[in-house]
Amino acid sequence: xxxxxxxxxxxxxxxxxxxxxxxxxxxxxxxxxxxxxxxxxxxxxxxxxxxxxxxxxxxxxxxxxxxxxxxxxxxxxxxxxxxxxxxxxxxxxxxxxxxxxxxxxxxxxxxxxxxxxxxxxxxxxxxxxxxxxxxxxxxxxxxxxxxxxxxxxxxxxxxxxxxxxxxxxxxxxxxxxxxxxxxxxxxxxxxxxxxxxxxxxxxxxxxxxxxxxxxxxxxxxxxxxxxxxxxxxxxxxxxxxxxxxxxxxxxxxxxxxxxxxxxxxxxxxxxxxxxxxxxxxxxxxxxxxxxxxxxxxxxxxxxxxxxxxxxxxxxxxxxxxxxxxxxxxxxxxxxxxxxxxxxxxxxxxxxxxxxxxxx
Numbered sequence: 001x002x003x004x005x006x007x008x009x010x011x012x013x014x015x016x017x018x019x020x021x022x023x024x025x026x027x028x029x030x031x032x033x034x035x036x037x038x039x040x041x042x043x044x045x046x047x048x049x050x051x052x053x054x055x056x057x058x059x060x061x062x063x064x065x066x067x068x069x070x071x072x073x074x075x076x077x078x079x080x081x082x083x084x085x086x087x088x089x090x091x092x093x094x095x096x097x098x099x100x101x102x103x104x105x106x107x108x109x110x111x112x113x114x115x116x117x118x119x120x121x122x123x124x125x126x127x128x129x130x131x132x133x134x135x136x137x138x139x140x141x142x143x144x145x146x147x148x149x150x151x152x153x154x155x156x157x158x159x160x161x162x163x164x165x166x167x168x169x170x171x172x173x174x175x176x177x178x179x180x181x182x183x184x185x186x187x188x189x190x191x192x193x194x195x196x197x198x199x200x201x202x203x204x205x206x207x208x209x210x211x212x213x214x215x216x217x218x219x220x221x222x223x224x225x226x227x228x229x230x231x232x233x234x235x236x237x238x239x240x241x242x243x244x245x246x247x248x249x250x251x252x253x254x255x256x257x258x259x260x261x262x263x264x265x266x267x268x269x270x271x272x273x274x275x276x277x278x279x280x281x282x283x284x285x286x287x288x289x290x291x292x293x294x295x296x297x298x299x300x301x302x303x304x305x306x307x308x309x310x311x312x313x314x315x316x317x318x319x320x321x322x323x324x325x326x327x328x329x330x331x332x333x334x335x336x337x338x339x340x341x342x343x344x345x346x347x348x349x350x351x352x353x354x355x356x357x358x359x
Contacts (some may be wrong), residue, residue, distance in 0.1 A: 010231035013159040028060045030162035037063045037097040041111040043071040073259035084114040098123035104130035105137030112143030116158030124160040129169040131181025135222040140230040170210040183264035188222035191339040242339040245331040246271030252316035268301035277353040278332035307358030
């Protein structure tokens with residue numbers, strides 16, 4: 001077993017995020033002592049791994065049930081949550097029992113929502129199996145499902161009791177899937193830790209290879225950033241909003257594409273839009289915008305979207321949960337590592353920024 005790193009989320013509902021290789025057996029020991037029944041929520045692609053986890057839990061004296069759900073955003077529907085509730089109800093889950101989210105960001109979002117809503121809340125352990133899940137979705141206590149009107153419009157804040165990040169689970173991912181998830185790591189570099197950007201620029205291939213020290217360092221910095229922010233702001237009343245850099249337009253693109261685009265790809269375009277908006281608002285210099293575009297394109301992430309889609313995207317953004325009082329809010333940069341909020345920008349400014357990413 002490799003060296004283990006533990007990052008702690010502080011606060012009233014604090015918990016540890018454990019990072020290492022070959023640490024799946026830590027899932028069982030992270031559950032509360034009183035837990036007797038566990039629902040493991042997983043996608044079809046992880047059926048074999050989920051069965052291994054189930055056997056470990058059974059050997060530890062716990063009753064473990066598997067709930068296989070559709071992969072990616074198709075699993076984040078109320079009908080899927082209802083299926084999980086049905087399994088728990090038929091198995092007589094009580095308030096001392098638990099849910100494990102075992103999969104990518106969509107799975108951990110759904111599993112978290114199920115845990116938050118069953119009997120008004122049961123214990124939750126997140127075991128993210130993608131880059132995106134490890135650095136973003138599984139950390140912070142946000143849970144949610146999608147509706148026809150938009151992404152994550154229904155959800156709850158429900159912190160896990162632990163997050164187990166086994167880097168070995170990333171080995172089987174395709175290069176495209178790892179790179180897509182790395183968009184959230186790039187985000188951390190631009191809003192908090194420029195060291196991440198330096199690592200990517202020094203050796204892009206090593207930065208996205210889960211066997212390298214550069215990759216692990218970037219992942220740990222990104223997780224540490226989110227843990228630090230949510231320790232002080234669980235419910236996004238202050239600086240946690242900075243984590244939405246690139247997400248306002250990114251979520252609108254996901255909705256436009258009916259969630260067929262990977263989250264990281266949409267956020268990559270959204271970050272480019274936010275950078276251009278920062279520049280046009282007189283906040284961010286040209287060289288910083290060019291650097292962001294260069295880094296994203298070097299990794300193979302998209303930086304443009306359909307030029308004719310602006311009206312549709314704007315309408316979706318105006319329904320976004322990040323809008324307040326009918327006013328759009330965007331996270332922009334004053335400089336690399338210094339995010340801020342731009343509230344109710346003129347639509348002409350938004351349109352001009354979109355022209356820079358429209359293709």
